[in-house]
Amino acid sequence: MNHSRNRSVTFCVRFWALALLCATAFCQVGTAVSSQSLDLQTTGHGFWKPRRPFIFKVFSTPEGSKARIDYVTLRTRNEAKQYLRTCLRPGTKIIYRQEKKEPNGQVVGERIVAVLQESGKKEFALIRGVHLNYYFISSSSLEAVIEVEEEAVEE
Secondary structure, eight states, X not given: OHHHHHHHHHHHHHHHHHHHHHHXXXXXXXXXXXXXXXXXXXXXXXXXXXXXXXEEEEEEOTTSOEEEEEEEEOSSHHHHHHHHHHHTOTTOEEEEEEXXXXXXXXXXXXXXEEEEEETTEEEEEEEEEETTEEEEEEESOHHHHHHHHHHHOOO
16 A cells, blocks of 8 residues: 555656646746737646646737647657647648658657638647647637747747
């Protein structure tokens, strides 16, 4: 019984350490958003799959468009592929896709621009991968999506 409790405590410590690491990394990314045209509306967190915390921020533009950015750090390339399949669900139209590879062929970055169909409405999505850090940005405005990427995603 004590062994089970120790495992539970170890899991909690690891979880909160990872959550703190993700939050710190996202806050550092968030400080790059210093544009006069973006206004931070809200922040929050959640989980992509069990044990994979993510952080999100919602911005608004002067035109009234909202854009949301989710940040998650994944452990493996296979997990990154699974995350992309989740983001690019059926019915998604990919407009642009580019991968950045190392000389050995390993993918170290990618950028995907897509159009999602959400309840009959068009939603633009930009997914940016930098190593195993992924940013999912969505908005009804393509301009807002690109602006958030330019200001919030660091390589």
